[in-house]
Amino acid sequence: MTDIDVTDLLVEAPLPALRLLAEAIDREFVRRQPADSTPFEYAAAQLGVDPTDLVVLEECPELAVTHAVGHWLHEAQARWGLDPVGSVPAGPAMTQSIPGAAGDVRGYAAVSVLLPAGTLGAVPVVARIAPHRFGPDVQLIGRAADNAVLPELFESFLRTCRAESPYRRGAYRVVVSDAGLLLQRWTGRAATRDHLKLDPSVWHTVDRRVHRVIDLADDLAARGLGTSTGLLLVGPPGTGKTQLGTVVAHELAGRATVLVPDTTVTEHSLTDLFELASDLSPSLVLMDDLDLIVGERGETNPHRLREFLNVMDGGLADRSGVVVIASTNDHRKIDKAARRSSRFDTVIKMEAPGVEGRLAILQRYLAWSNADLDLPAVARATDGATGADLKELVRATVLETSDAVTTAALLAQARAGGWREPKPAAGQYL
């Protein structure tokens, strides 16, 4: 009996179909014999052993982790002058660009490379990235004689690559791809606290619950204290909830990884998202319009709600340095369980501003004007207006008066008061 190994099966399996196809188009079917060695024959030759004396350890980690592995190997190649080939040895090693926190970097997408003894560990291994349609595999191929130390070496290899991930402390939009979650660089509109006029108590809470937690993540984790928090922003449309998240994201630039998930991610890949967040910690996850995901039980997909609660509960509690800022129009739509203290331990109410708040917002949007304006009067005339309404009021006045803004024109817009009409809350279209 002859031995059949997996590579033979891969080569043999499509043959009948190819034969049929050749017949159908009236061509002769000729099978070319692969002249080159298989990845395992290559690894065996590099390690100086027989292919039957190999141990292959394999994982299919999150895409971001594989990218980190590819980047680490690329750096290792430059550091030690290694000589890599493709994931199939006949092909060249392939690199790709990775949008790292400190700019684009290169990493291997498909590669086999010998890491001699003394580089990764005490024993030599061949590291391999083998791309597949549903996500690349990372392999560490070693000698059977070194079997005792290889699993630990593989673990520490992946740990090192994760720790040195080029994505760490960058800002990313997270989208779903065939191969898993993909990170695309996120810039968000430039925004500072100066732009967003909120009650000082809001910023005080943000400082305590977000900035301090991120800064002390390692300390808190070392003392066994929870280092993950959830901040829930509750308020009507236009009160600055999304903008607050953007401001905090900018403030944390370079200190934490910022992840802004697409709705498909929040709908289908929450567990993976939080694994990614904890992998790249300290991190901030911005989840806008939470009620679209976690509405009242019965209204929302119960599976999604359960997943969300599990992730927030077990997952977040064990993970260090993951802060979530979520927003909703109507906290009653957020299931009670999701509001329980361990999940969102801080709730910030974002109401329409009072008269002083309105004045500050008007001053902010009219700071460019040197006309003598009675803004306190406009603030008094705009009861119930949100920040977004006031911004729109100023914009409408500018358009109306061709830039020659006057108190009377502002007051006329205030009387028209478009914001007084009831508007649907963003979370109600489920």
Ligand SMILES: Nc1ncnc2c1ncn2[C@@H]1O[C@H](COP(=O)(O)OP(=O)(O)OP(=O)(O)O)[C@@H](O)[C@H]1O
């Ligand atoms: N307090 C404020 N100071 C200055 N600008 C504000 C304030 N509140 C809202 N705005 C402006 O209004 C616009 C809308 O704000 P934002 O998108 O953050 O509202 P939101 O609360 O997320 O609304 P929604 O619930 O509809 O998503 C932004 O351009 C923002 O800058």
Ligand SMILES: [Mg+2]
């Ligand atoms: Mg919003």
